[in-house]
Amino acid sequence: MPLHAPAATTAASARELIAAQGGRVTRTRVAVIEALQRSAHPLSHDELGAVLDGADIAHDRVTLYRALDWLVEQGIAQRIAGGERAWRFEIRRGDDHRHAHFHCERCGQIVCLEDVPTASAPHLPAGFELERAELVLHGACADCGRAAAKGSAR
Amino acid sequence: MPLHAPAATTAASARELIAAQGGRVTRTRVAVIEALQRSAHPLSHDELGAVLDGADIAHDRVTLYRALDWLVEQGIAQRIAGGERAWRFEIRRGDDHRHAHFHCERCGQIVCLEDVPTASAPHLPAGFELERAELVLHGACADCGRAAAKGSAR
DNA sequence: ACATCTAATGCTACAATGTTGCATCAAATC
DNA sequence: GATTTGATGCAACATTGTAGCATTAGATGT
Ligand SMILES: [Mn+2]
Ligand SMILES: [Mn+2]
Ligand SMILES: [Zn+2]
Ligand SMILES: [Zn+2]
Numbered sequence: 434m435p436l437h438a439p440a441a442t443t444a445a446s447a448r449e450l451i452a453a454q455g456g457r458v459t460r461t462r463v464a465v466i467e468a469l470q471r472s473a474h475p476l477s478h479d480e481l482g483a484v485l486d487g488a489d490i491a492h493d494r495v496t497l498y499r500a501l502d503w504l505v506e507q508g509i510a511q512r513i514a515g516g517e518r519a520w521r522f523e524i525r526r527g528d529d530h531r532h533a534h535f536h537c538e539r540c541g542q543i544v545c546l547e548d549v550p551t552a553s554a555p556h557l558p559a560g561f562e563l564e565r566a567e568l569v570l571h572g573a574c575a576d577c578g579r580a581a582a583k584g585s586a587r
Numbered sequence: 588m589p590l591h592a593p594a595a596t597t598a599a600s601a602r603e604l605i606a607a608q609g610g611r612v613t614r615t616r617v618a619v620i621e622a623l624q625r626s627a628h629p630l631s632h633d634e635l636g637a638v639l640d641g642a643d644i645a646h647d648r649v650t651l652y653r654a655l656d657w658l659v660e661q662g663i664a665q666r667i668a669g670g671e672r673a674w675r676f677e678i679r680r681g682d683d684h685r686h687a688h689f690h691c692e693r694c695g696q697i698v699c700l701e702d703v704p705t706a707s708a709p710h711l712p713a714g715f716e717l718e719r720a721e722l723v724l725h726g727a728c729a730d731c732g733r734a735a736a737k738g739s740a741r
Numbered sequence: 742a743c744a745t746c747t748a749a750t751g752c753t754a755c756a757a758t759g760t761t762g763c764a765t766c767a768a769a770t771c
Numbered sequence: 772g773a774t775t776t777g778a779t780g781c782a783a784c785a786t787t788g789t790a791g792c793a794t795t796a797g798a799t800g801t
Binding site: 457458459478479494495498499518519520 | 757758759760761767768769
């Protein structure tokens with residue numbers, strides 16, 4: 434543990450994040466936050482469910498939905514609409530939450546593009562108020578692109 | 588009917604669009620295309636269903652889904668993921684199909700932002716291939732913003 | 742106009758994703 | 772430890788989209 438302030442690392446513990454919003458620190462919320470923090474990619478409700486199965490206690494689908502809803506309401510996590518019909522979730526860290534995402538249409542994975550900003554200052558019609566922008570790029574990820582290049586015949 | 592080539596107007600008739608792809612010109616497809624062409628906003632499957640009810644014949648949910656799928660496959664229409672959990676559809680016209688969309692989180696409407704481009708040339712990780720970009724801005728539309736400004740209570 | 746061929750349709754049944762109501766439990770506070 | 776209230780678990784439901792298969796109707800040839 435560093436004695437100097439960790440410069441905007443992933444550091445904030447699940448407990449801290451939850452307590453800071455005046456919410457109850459429950460096993461579900463802690464487990465969800467930690468799973469999201471460990472994951473390299475945004476996770477769908479379903480993928481999260483699978484992760485939590487491995488963990489401590491058994492969890493209900495609905496409880497998981499509600500935990501995720503709460504995290505998003507509090508600004509701890511954010512929802513990504515991207516690829517298929519299910520939401521993906523990721524923890525918001527510092528200011529880097531305005532990044533784009535890449536959706537691979539071959540393997541279905543969503544990748545964070547940390548250094549691609551969503552939208553700077555789009556010109557909106559009069560009276561429109563922008564709250565949030567979502568940029569999703571669709572195509573083939575490196576792995577899937579390579580695979581297609583090699584075995585050409587299916 | 589102009590004798591000179593109409594400079595990329597909305598002109599193309601449903602028949603023409605369908606026949607150009609070698610598809611069968613059915614009442615469903617024609618009605619769907621015309622409904623989309625008439626609409627100022629991209630329409631969800633459900634909204635389209637409502638419009639078609641008013642029209643000629645009764646239509647099955649599944650048929651509508653399949654007609655829309657076909658239109659997208661052929662590049663006649665395009666899907667927008669935007670707001671809620673349902674796809675929206677709009678006719679692709681000329682080159683202006685790379686525009687952003689605005690999702691009003693109050694009234695749920697999706698508005699085309701014809702002059703906001705989606706993404707110019709984002710820097711992607713090595714090996715990634717971009718096929719399509721989707722930019723959705725979330726917030727309050729002019730009507731909903733105004734409404735909120737007036738009646739502050741509630 | 743009629744026969745023929747096949748794509749498109751209309752059912753039914755199903756899958757996937759998310760929501761609502763309500764009784765019970767447990768995290769926080771005293 | 773008792774109390775309070777937010778979080779959970781369960782059952783039932785809603786919405787959105789798919790799959791299989793028999794029937795219909797758009798295109799084509801005569
Ligand atoms: Mn991300
Ligand atoms: Mn549009
Ligand atoms: Zn991939
Ligand atoms: Zn609105």
